[in-house]
Amino acid sequence: MSTPVRVAVTGPAGQIGYALLFRIASGEMLGPDTPVVLQLLEIPPAMDALRGVAMELEDGAFPLLQDMVLTSDAEEGFRDANVVCLVGAKPRGPGQERADLLKDNGRIFTGQGEAIAKAAADDVKVAVVGNPANTNALIAANNADGVDLARFTAMVRLDENRAKSQLAKKAGVPVSEVTNLAVWGNHSPTMFPDFENARIGGKPLTEVITDRDWLEGEFLTTVQQRGKAIIDARGASSAASAANALLDHVRNWTGGEATADGDWVSMAVPSDGSYGIPEGIISGFPVTTDGEGNYEIVQGLELSDYARGRIQTSVDELQEEKAAVADML
Numbered sequence: 286m287s288t289p290v291r292v293a294v295t296g297p298a299g300q301i302g303y304a305l306l307f308r309i310a311s312g313e314m315l316g317p318d319t320p321v322v323l324q325l326l327e328i329p330p331a332m333d334a335l336r337g338v339a340m341e342l343e344d345g346a347f348p349l350l351q352d353m354v355l356t357s358d359a360e361e362g363f364r365d366a367n368v369v370c371l372v373g374a375k376p377r378g379p380g381q382e383r384a385d386l387l388k389d390n391g392r393i394f395t396g397q398g399e400a401i402a403k404a405a406a407d408d409v410k411v412a413v414v415g416n417p418a419n420t421n422a423l424i425a426a427n428n429a430d431g432v433d434l435a436r437f438t439a440m441v442r443l444d445e446n447r448a449k450s451q452l453a454k455k456a457g458v459p460v461s462e463v464t465n466l467a468v469w470g471n472h473s474p475t476m477f478p479d480f481e482n483a484r485i486g487g488k489p490l491t492e493v494i495t496d497r498d499w500l501e502g503e504f505l506t507t508v509q510q511r512g513k514a515i516i517d518a519r520g521a522s523s524a525a526s527a528a529n530a531l532l533d534h535v536r537n538w539t540g541g542e543a544t545a546d547g548d549w550v551s552m553a554v555p556s557d558g559s560y561g562i563p564e565g566i567i568s569g570f571p572v573t574t575d576g577e578g579n580y581e582i583v584q585g586l587e588l589s590d591y592a593r594g595r596i597q598t599s600v601d602e603l604q605e606e607k608a609a610v611a612d613m614l
């Protein structure tokens with residue numbers, strides 16, 4: 286067996302943590318031949334709950350799970366970590382303004398960015414799930430002196446997966462037939478799942494689903510409002526599907542599963558100015574990955590005026606979020 290990969294997870298005693306850790310331990314993130322050490326960082330009041338989760342992980346007798354670290358100290362949690370999943374965040378309180386939520390979470394991600402810079406492995410790769418995910422990733426990146434900005438990403442894969450399922454249902458095909466579906470912009474209701482460049486069974490999606498009103502109307506609304514619909518139905522926010530999307534995100538990036546030839550996936554990554562999206566924000570883009578720690582933004586896609594307008598709205602929102610946390614960058 287190879288050397289274990291150290292995976293740090295924040296918020297491991299939360300809902301997503303509970304749906305995520307067992308699947309990492311079973312090899313679904315980094316492959317069936319890669320042993321893992323789980324480094325679990327919680328806040329002190331949640332340490333008892335975390336100990337319970339750790340007991341259950343032991344009781345899973347996972348052959349790949351070599352060790353666990355349970356801590357509320359960020360540097361200990363990130364020590365030598367190769368993969369860092371920043372899931373833990375403060376939920377929006379009743380009546381709390383979005384700007385205050387940005388600030389409260391910003392403080393968490395400032396400290397965690399610093400601790401990653403101090404303690405994590407040289408090859409560290411960071412995936413942020415805790416909301417507002419793109420801006421939290423930006424804050425962590427800006428406070429991690431000496432760590433390449435490109436190592437900080439945020440998750441928009443759940444939006445991609447949600448979009449693919451809706452499109453597959455509409456076309457009456459298995460979800461695996463829907464490819465090349467990129468989510469642009471912010472992980473928020475402004476994000477844009479680009480159905481114009483997507484494909485179904487290898488054909489342009491818009492030749493298979495010709496109902497443009499549905500694409501621009503019900504489809505977009507369903508994907509953009511899916512998080513809320515799940516809260517309304519379940520009484521709790523998406524957890525297992527979010528964990529599943531995070532496994533997809535990391536597996537494609539560094540878990541050995543490159544994107545298929547001609548296909549791409551969605552990751553929120555620091556913009557390099559591609560498609561006119563300004564540098565200095567972390568935005569959803571179509572990317573190809575090699576499964577070994579590298580990704581590239583797909584170049585040369587045509588974006589219609591409609592798509593550009595949608596993407597701009599989301600980029601404007603990212604710029605506003607950035608302005609609200611300017612003192613933390």
Ligand code: NAX
Nearest residue numbers: 295296298299300301326327331373374414415416443527
């Ligand atoms: P929970 O409230 O169930 O769990 C959060 C956990 O994080 C708690 O155990 C809490 O103690 C811990 N925590 C809080 N501050 C921490 C800190 N400073 N260090 C370490 N741990 C800390 O939330 P859950 O449902 O698991 O969701 C976690 C985050 O994911 C939320 O911010 C949520 O909004 C976000 N989501 C992001 C999604 C995405 O696609 N990017 C989708 C799902 C989810 O809504």
